[in-house]
Amino acid sequence: MSVVGAFCVSVNKEACLNAKMPGKCATCVEVCPHGVYALDDASGEMFIQNYNACVGCRICVEFCPTNAIRINPAEPEYISRYPWTFGVIEEIHYKAQTGDYLLRGFGTHGQTPNFDMITVVPSQIASDAPRDKYREECEMDVVIGEDTSEKPMHLKLPFVWPAMSFGALSKEAKMALAIGAAMTGIAANTGEGGLLPEEAWLSRGYSDENSTHKEWEPGGYLIVQWSTGRWGVSADYINSGDGIEVKIGQGAKPGMGGHLLGAKVTKEVAQVRGIPEGTDALSPCRYYDVQTPEDMKHMVDFLRNATDYKYPILFKLGPSRPYADVAACIEAGADAISIDGLVGGTGCSPDLVTQGVGIPTIACIPPAVQALKDYGVHRKVKLIALGGIRNGLDSFKALAMGADAVGFGSAAEVAMGCRVCYACHKGNCPYGITSQKPEMRARLDPVEAGTRLANFIHATAEEIKILTMLSGHSRISDLSTEDLRAMDMNTAALTGLKLAGYERPLPMWEGGYSSISGNGRDGNGKNEAAP
Amino acid sequence: MVSINAKKKDIKAVNEALKASLNGDTVHIVNAKHIHGLAAGLKEGEIVVQGDAGDYLGVLNNGATIRVTENAGKYAADNMTGGTVIIEGNSAYGAAQYCYGGVFIVNGDAGDFSGTMNKGATVIVGGNIGDEAATYMLNGDLIVLGDAGNNFANYLINGNVYIAGQWKSLGHNTTIEPITDEDIAKLLDYFEAYGIEADPANFKKIVAASEKPFYK
Incomplete structure (x- = not known):
């Protein structure tokens, strides 16, 4: 459509x-x-x-x-x-x-199953009393790689900027995301287009190349992405961040790799990616240097080794078979797993893939959480939900379904000024976010846009705090599916959440996840096949 | 001479011992076939792997010289950005993929998908190279003294592919150009530097038909 x-x-x-x-x-x-x-x-x-x-x-x-x-x-x-x-x-x-065929930027449109038909259950007399949002504290920090890395990533708030590359985004937009991360203590992500040098110091809160002046507190983190195109990747590159994300897929075009058309491969983009100016940078759909699950484990091993075991290893998945894919990431040695849903955005994709391929975000989270529980690592290996998450309400629902953090890609672009014109791939973004043209880029001030991003994050964090505390909790890791109800049959069927009014899951979910998946797991965190 | 016996050691222990030994001497490593990712991400050093090496040998190499006296596993010199990796025997599937720089030499044969997405390295194969070699190569030189398999240099974007032998089939976006004096001089330099006996005049040169074959 x-x-x-x-x-x-x-x-x-x-x-x-x-x-x-x-x-x-x-x-x-x-x-x-x-x-x-x-x-x-x-x-x-x-x-x-x-x-x-x-x-x-x-x-x-x-x-x-x-x-x-x-x-x-x-x-x-x-x-x-x-x-x-x-x-x-x-x-x-x-x-x-x-x-x-048609190409499109941004993401999916039209009606797909989403968070809107889920409601939050407030606390009243029969449950733990509500907490006072105005006068009590709420723990919202998230640690990634605590048991595996010398330098775990300690996010001050449960958010990340998902991977968006330099090339897909302008230099100014990348700088704004880094500054926004620094102002809020969250993580920016290089994406697969190599490291824009400024990202390294701005994301940590420094305004200068030598990192002598801390301009933005508390300072954030930088995740460097390791992907199938391996643009701009070297030993120095993987050591320049605070974590390495192994990209398997993304919501907008799972199974397709990356698309950066030549029109956006300017001299500077080409330099960072180490490719000829003006050529299409089409990342392969799979790793040429991984053929088996064992290879993937070895890849995680050598990435840890080549970074002296300092940084956590994250995985990013597109929306395919969430249970099995998350299980494979756990087996490979992930410290955190992002799973991107159907409506996840992109700078460029074939129209039909963005519109018609992938599992909706709300249906990805429950199987992903179940896999983590079956392996006994839920809340240890962190789950990051991505894909069309717009605000604190969506975020809270993802967290209560079992995610540890959420990411805002499309919403971050909108926070910088985007009006959603679906033409990111054309390189003419009037707001300078997805354009490489100097006249468009001049319209985006990195500090101003970074401040808007930080404001968005702070407001969203407050929204999550409101919802967490009114449902009787004082830390986001205590949220559970009991804090949610589905408001229609479809959403209850997709998520296994209790149906409002019926007050229990639909009969097909009564045996837990195994009753709908047929994979032999009992849905209560026990699984004979898992270790 | 420093020697490390990798028997019953894991990647962490072997690479720690290796890094601790890199003080100018050549480091010899034995019994390392089970180590996948040996000598990852090194910027300097001379390393000789006695016998076979495992997968991902010298991954992310950025300056070290690594020599394997027998065969290397899959993905040797993966994502190399500098330095030299020499395999005296054969290298399996996917040697020298994703490299930005450095030199990879295999005296014997190289497996399928070797040289894939080369972005600037020099890759020299003394024997034959498998199917799909140099897929989506964006820069650098691939030199094959023997024959190539199917779909050779598929979707080549930039850089040069030189081959003395035959290929089973040529990939998309390729064209054959006459070898120039400049090419011959370059090949001679490589052959002299690495003790290779071959006549550059016998090589055919394959280049990209278009830099932008995917979208108009």
Whole structure:
């Protein structure tokens, strides 16, 4: 289902500057990432050349100096014309004209199972009394690699910035994420595009290359990603962070590797990645240097060895078979495992993969937690939930389902200014977040955007604190599925949560996870097959 | 001469002993076939592995010279960025993948997918190389004195592939160019430096047809 054709574009000619004075204003033409508007070179008149290309980001509305544009969703079409909506028709025409399939930036849209049909259960008289958010403390820190690493990562709050590479993001956006991490004590992540030198010191809170001046307290961490393209990776690279993340997959395009199109491979990006300028950087879908689970264990061993056993090893999974995949990561020796759900974002992906491939985040967490319990490492090997998590409410639900931390990728971009136009791959981001063009990048101030990110994190942490304490807890690690209820049958079926009103899990979940998975596990943390 | 017997030792113990011994002398290691990731991430040193080596030998090597007197396992010199890795016997699947720099030499044969995603290293194979060699190579030189398997240099993006023998099939995005005087001089330098007997004039040169074959 394509997003094109889903919006009505109207321009009030009474208010439009260009309509009155052709040639005097063409802001909408300049800012629209999708070419909805065009300019007649001869007359200087703006005209709408493709109504159906509008994706509803409303950047034109925001930039229009006279507020002359209205963008309204055409939702009824999805009832009256479904399945032959304009979007579907436009997509077929595009393919028929070009022979290409659609690419898309950002992430999944439309309705997929999500956190919204889960409600939080507050504490009252029959349960532990609520805690006082205003006058009592709430423990929210998370330690990764405590038993395995000389230098465990001690996140002050249960958040990470998920991997987003330099190349997919601008230098300024990467710097902002590092500064935001430093201001809040959380972890930034290089992504798979190599190390932007500034990330190393900014994420720790230092404003200078020699790390002599601590500008931002408390200082955060940097996770360096080890992936299938191995862009910019060396012994120095893996020793430049506070943890190494082994990327297996991601929510937006599991099974596909990375996509950075040549348009965004500038001289500086090419230098950091160690590849020719302007070439497509397409990470392989799998590790060429791993063929068996034993190889993966050896990879973890040599990564620990080449970093003198100082740093934790994290894994990142796409949404596939959460129980078995998490079990494999535990077997390989992970200190933490991120699992990214269906709606996880990306800088570029084939449209159909982002839209139609992967398990929803809410259905990934319960099997992942069960695997950790079966191996006796729940809360020891940390689980980080990713994929469309927007706020404290989503975060709380993920934590109560058993995750130890959450990550904000798409939400972080929005916190920096993104309006979700789905065109990250084109390299023309008007907010300078996913563009490598100097004129776009100049619009993003790293410190200002870093402050916005830190504000977002602080506000979200407060939201989680409110929910944790009103449900009778004073630390997030005490949260459990008892703090949640599903509000419809589908969500109860996907998650195993108790159904509101029914007050127990659906009958098919009564035997625990094993009753639905058929893998012989009893759902109570006991498993004959596991060690 | 320093000698380390790796028998019954794990990677941590062997590499700790190795790092402690790197003070200018050549370090000899024996009984190391079970160690996967031997000599990982070293910036200096001369190491001789007597006998066979395990998988991931010299992974992330950034300056050390590592010689194996017999065969190496899978993924030898994985992700090397500098230094030299010499295998006097054969190297198994996936030798010298993901390398940015340094020199990898195998006197015998190299397995499938060797030289994959090479981004700048020099890889010299004295014998034959397997299938899918130099897949998605982005830079550097691959020199094969023997034959190559199927799908040779598939989706080559940049760099040069030189081969004296035949290939079973050539991969996508490849084209054959005449070998130049510059190429011959370069190959001669390599052959002289590493004591290889071969005539550069007999080599064929394969390069990328396009730097951007995936998306228009």
